[in-house]
Amino acid sequence: MKTIPPNPQTAVRVLDAYFLEVRARLIEIAATLDRVDRASNRHELQNDPRLGFIARSLAILQSTAPDRARQIQELYSI
């Protein structure tokens, strides 16, 4: 029988520890999308599934599901 240890940290402590890193990653995602949009031949990506993956991943982030990391991993699995 597997035992799952409870998270020993409070929610505030977790957010304190990781907020700036999350903020930085969000800005990086935004900058990357901006970079893609202003690059030449942007139309060649019209049907590229990777952009759909990013869009669906961002939608998963907005949900309150407890397994968002798993959902995004599954999105990128064949």
Added chain:
Amino acid sequence: MFIIDPHIHMISRTTADYENLALSGVVAVSEPAFWAGFDRSPAGFLDYFRQLTEFEPRRAAQFGIDHYCWICLNPKEAEDLGKAAEVLSAIPQFLDKPSVLGVGEIGLHKSTPNEAKVFQQHVQLAIDWGSRQKQPAKHALILIHTPHLEDKLKGTRLIVEMLRDFGAQIDPARVLIDHVEEHTISLVKDAGYWCGMTIYPISKATPQRAVDMIELFGADRLCVNAAADWGISDPLNTHRTMLEARQRGHTLQTQLDVFYNNPARFFGQNPKFKPRPLAVSEVK
């Protein structure tokens, strides 16, 4: 490829860092006065200014690196107006030292009234220095720190407004406003000031975003630094940004302009700064 690191706090770095900088093409560094991690006494500042103007140039010279510095009381220690007045009264004697480029890094941290007051006093000090020169007209060069994270936009706006209040006494071409990011770069550049981008991947810019800003806002009046200090920082983040530019296909001349010529152009307004802008040319 030659590089000038326009903002690095070498007093808090090891001598091995000087060697690594030299090995990676750095020929000159500019070290603004900053916060030491704790609040100092006025006497502590005098020792610090001596370290910047006497000891660090010798340590850098061992590796063929020209060390230049800036003198000020940093905004984090500006709340005590009495201490600030005492430190500011000692600054003019250091501005004439052979490796001092100007007043900096002044600025704001939490944008309090006292910080603003001491900022304005520093700007006035730079102006007064100019009026004492043999050919009075130009104020001392000024290097400005902008606040971190959520305080940055408000603080940058306040800095630009305060500089504007000095009118024609301030020449934007002799002022560099540092740590700009996507939401503040236009505010600074459109007003005619020089900009510095700092590569701190968590709290400021990444190499990728810095190159984005070069592409979006132009390479003129733009410098890149790693602002390496005693915190989690890396002097080679400047080089990583140059590598990102190279990987995207930017020309050697563009790389030279951003990482060597632009600092040489801004700092070179003070005749003490020796490196001069270079051009890439093919040997026939």
